[in-house]
Amino acid sequence: MLNLVIFGSPGAGKGTQAKLIAKKYHLQHLSSGEILRQHRDHGLLGKKISTYQDKGRLVPNNLIIKIIESAINQLPIKQGLIFDGYPRNLTQAKSLASVLKKRKQEVNLVINLQLNERESTNRILLRGQNSGRHDDNLKTLKARFKIYQDESCPLIDYYHSQNKIKNIDGRPSINEVFAQITHVLDKIVLTSNLKSQKK
Numbered sequence: 001m002l003n004l005v006i007f008g009s010p011g012a013g014k015g016t017q018a019k020l021i022a023k024k025y026h027l028q029h030l031s032s033g034e035i036l037r038q039h040r041d042h043g044l045l046g047k048k049i050s051t052y053q054d055k056g057r058l059v060p061n062n063l064i065i066k067i068i069e070s071a072i073n074q075l076p077i078k079q080g081l082i083f084d085g086y087p088r089n090l091t092q093a094k095s096l097a098s099v100l101k102k103r104k105q106e107v108n109l110v111i112n113l114q115l116n117e118r119e120s121t122n123r124i125l126l127r128g129q130n131s132g133r134h135d136d137n138l139k140t141l142k143a144r145f146k147i148y149q150d151e152s153c154p155l156i157d158y159y160h161s162q163n164k165i166k167n168i169d170g171r172p173s174i175n176e177v178f179a180q181i182t183h184v185l186d187k188i189v190l191t192s193n194l195k196s197q198k199k
């Protein structure tokens with residue numbers, strides 16, 4: 001069973017790579033930003049979510065943790081997962097570990113897509129021309145980067161101490177980044193297949 005997290009700054013390419021990974025390795029793609037965006041137009045909860053997203057702030061933990069836990073628990077135990085945009089802070093990471101533990105699973109690997117703020121900003125502003133996203137603008141981006149630095153980056157140490165981080169250079173083309181990722185994942189899949197054959 002493969003449970004992955006794709007990590008990185010806003011605009012590092014998490015969504016694009018997560019979709020490609022999900023397809024190749026038959027994983028369910030769980031994008032917290034996307035799941036939240038689907039709630040935006042619905043009632044009071046939607047209004048609350050829009051307020052946070054439009055300011056580039058994180059939706060409160062109690063809300064996102066429940067939403068993600070329920071999304072996970074709707075999926076069969078044997079379905080491997082790729083989390084994109086989740087966890088975003090330590091509380092979420094610890095919650096994810098305990099939700100997966102109930103399924104006798106864990107996060108196997110965190111792919112850390114590395115791209116500096118200038119390049120990420122350029123990509124997002126370009127994406128903003130077509131994405132229709134209310135938060136793909138310069139003002140909101142500043143807030144999103146600050147939260148990434150302050151709240152999300154500590155997750156690198158958290159997962160590093162568990163030996164689960166793999167750094168990937170996010171600068172090259174989509175295909176080249178994907179090739180770096182498959183190089184890593186193919187080895188992991190091979191090793192886990194060999195282990196399960198021995199059992």
Ligand code: AMP
Nearest residue numbers: 032033052053057058059064085086088
């Ligand atoms: P993303 O699509 O991952 O860039 O997320 C867009 C926005 O959705 C973020 O700026 C937050 O407002 C909200 N969001 C996404 N994921 C999370 C999360 N794990 N925790 C809190 N808020 C989130």
